[in-house]
Amino acid sequence: MNITLRQLHVFQSVAGTRNFSRTGDAVGLTQPAVSRCITELEAQMGLKLLNRTTREVTLTDAGQRLAARLPRVLEELETTLLDVRELATERRGRVRVASSPTLSANLMPDCIAQAHSALPGLELVLLDRIQTAVLASVLSGEVDFGVVIDPGEREALACETILTEPFCLACPPGHRLARKRQVRWADLQGEALVLLDHESGSRRLIDRALAEHSVQCTVAQEVGHPTTIFRMLDAGLGISVIPTLAIPPEGLPQLAVRPLLPRINREIMLVHRRNRALSPVAQAAWDLVRDVAAQQASSPPSPRA
Incomplete structure (x- = not known):
């Protein structure tokens, strides 16, 4: 059965008022719309719920049975819908x-x-x-x-x-590139790099950037975490390309960090x-x-x- 909530609410109101006009005023529908709702509900249920004459509206036996049970069913349904709707604001x-x-x-x-x-x-x-x-x-x-x-x-x-953040160069402060205010990708040519390994989401982007700028370098070490890179650079094992977010809040006081141009973001x-x-x-x-x-x-x- 394809029965709507509006049809049930209209029937409940008619059962209480025994008047289509007063029901229309109560539910915000015209009298013909109220009549149509009742007719559609009866068609879906396959039986008459109301006896209608020009003077009065009365409930059939089926209508009386439905009217007796409907308030509890609608109240339970409304409570259930309100409970489910509260999930939309659940923050626990x-x-x-x-x-x-x-x-x-x-x-x-x-x-x-x-x-x-x-x-x-x-x-x-x-x-x-x-x-x-x-x-x-x-x-x-x-x-x-x-x-x-x-x-x-x-x-x-x-x-x-x-x-969205750019990659930058990190190197020992005595390295030749540390003397530049900005470093170009091409300036990395021939350098020994300490890079994040291929399990990192950044490595694919770094390799692509080096290839796009025709830079050939030696990958001296591949590691899993930027902190390891910083220690290796401190030890003089090479230079690195790192994402800006890898720089800790206190900075890298033992290393020089320079922007890489052209800017390539991750x-x-x-x-x-x-x-x-x-x-x-x-x-x-x-x-x-x-x-x-x-x-x-x-x-x-x-x-x-």
Whole structure:
């Protein structure tokens, strides 16, 4: 049966008023519209609910039975719909977020701290993983969403860019390139590089940039975390191309950091599985991470001489 809530509400009103005109005034319909609702309801149920004459409206036996039970059914339905609608503003619960190491270290701590203060009912649980593992956990449904570098392949993902940042050069202060205010990609020709490994979302972008500028270098070391890169540069093992976000808030006092030109950016993205809607509490966490990233974008770390 294709019965609508409006038809039931109209019938309930007619059963109480026994008058189509008064029902129309009560529910905001014209008298013909009230009559049409009753006719459609009777057609769907396959029986008469009302006896109608020019002088009076009375309930049939079926109409009396429906009228007796309908108020409780409608009240229960309304209560159920209100309970479900409240989920739209629910901001309590656990949200699992996977993030690659650089983002875990330099973006997510502020997100977790702000969640504690702004959304005290939200528990933000961070899984710190390499990017390939982050994407796998998103696609498997292990986490609600991930924070990653542009993954390139997006067919199975819903993505939102929250931050765009350039790559820069980090080198020992005595290196020849440290004397430049700005460094061009071509200036890296022949240098020994210490780079993030291919598990990082940034490495694909760095390799592409070097190839686009016909720069040939020796990759002296490949590591999984920027902190390891900084220690190797301190030890004189080469120079590096790093994302700006990898620079800690206190800077790199033992190293020189210079802009790389032409500017090549990487995109930081929030990702979740396509065609799987976020719960309201997960959406609140998603929005919070986006807002914190916007705050960081407005006050990026300053390169050190």
